[in-house]
Amino acid sequence: MLRYFLRRLLSLAVSLIASSLVIFAVIEVVPGDPASYMLGLNASPETVAALRDTLGLEGSPPERYLAWAGGMLTGDFGISYTYKVPVADLVADRLAVSLPLTLYALALSTIIALPVGLIAAARRGTATDLGIMGATQLGIAVPNFWFAMLLVLLLAVRWQVFPAGGFPGWEAGLWPGLVALTLPAVALALPQASILARVLRSALLETLGQDYIRTARAKGLSRRQAILGHAFRNALIPVLTILGMQFSFLLAGAIIIENVFYIPGLGRLIFQAITQRDLIVVESVVMLLVFAVILVTFLVDLGYAAIDPRLRRRA
Incomplete structure (x- = not known):
């Protein structure tokens, strides 16, 4: 029974890792920029860049994936762009x-x-x-x-x-x-x-x-x-x-x-x-x-x- 439990637990961990990669990749290919959407069409590039940095949208995809996955493991889901509150609270x-x-x-x-x-x-x-x-x-x-x-x-x-x-x-x-x-x-x-x-x-x-x-x-x-x-x-x-x-x-x-x-x-x-x-x-x-x-x-x-x-x- 213990061996069966460990095998299923390993399968659960592998499934979670694969799912997180797929979800992050799908979100990455979604067209549009959240910062530009929030600030509107008339926002300056400097303002958009500053907001992207505040929202954690800068950096390479692997860096952002590791930051997101690490935050999920510790219960830190990030800050909502819209509500300005922690996603975990929402x-x-x-x-x-x-x-x-x-x-x-x-x-x-x-x-x-x-x-x-x-x-x-x-x-x-x-x-x-x-x-x-x-x-x-x-x-x-x-x-x-x-x-x-x-x-x-x-x-x-x-x-x-x-x-x-x-x-x-x-x-x-x-x-x-x-x-x-x-x-x-x-x-x-x-x-x-x-x-x-x-x-x-x-x-x-x-x-x-x-x-x-x-x-x-x-x-x-x-x-x-x-x-x-x-x-x-x-x-x-x-x-x-x-x-x-x-x-x-x-x-x-x-x-x-x-x-x-x-x-x-x-x-x-x-x-x-x-x-x-x-x-x-x-x-x-x-x-x-x-x-x-x-x-x-x-x-x-x-x-x-x-x-x-x-x-x-x-x-």
Whole structure:
């Protein structure tokens, strides 16, 4: 198990280094000069050069990459061109909204998908199974921003159960914050729950066709006991993969939902930084999101080893 852990840890480090090189290179080839953009067309070359030096844009690309990567390792992400505050402070403020929203949506997705997938697999071929599969197909096909607008029209405008948008801040209390995040979380969770339910159903049906399940049934176990006691754990490996991907997607891909609900999260920060050409914010936040994706993949791999002893023995 230790050898497996070290191998995955080495893979994580190599992936982070490669990702940082790619992100820095992509930002380098973006046309335009942030200093010229900030000062306007009428700025003198001397003023632009002074601002470039202040922003740390002078120097060769290797020097700037090493300075940026070294700062990331020490928690110094640089200073935002637009907001004139440390990028780390901006990220921390926005992450305090995006991370709870992601966990909220992931929890809702899992709570919905697990029983739905179990019921569909247990009642394969019945009207219940067909209805669930039809509903999940609809959930996958319909974009989440459409769900978001529908939820706003029904639950915020018409019935006024939840606020239509905005975030009061955690200083207003836990309950007001959760209420404000409920509609965005539901809009994010419904498509992901549909995907997860279909994956769980397929994995369970494949597992139920294995010889050891037939042996367990022959010994007198009911179908429910065979599913919950034997098939469910073995079907969790593809489910863990989807959960890891969903966490990464929800954390990094909620830009549209955050803009629909005016949620001050990481997605909205990236959108604003791109429009304002605040490149240090863009590359720092993207690198942070890449780190989150790679870290989640690493944890999922460890989850594989915990669930499937064959991986530990193979390692």
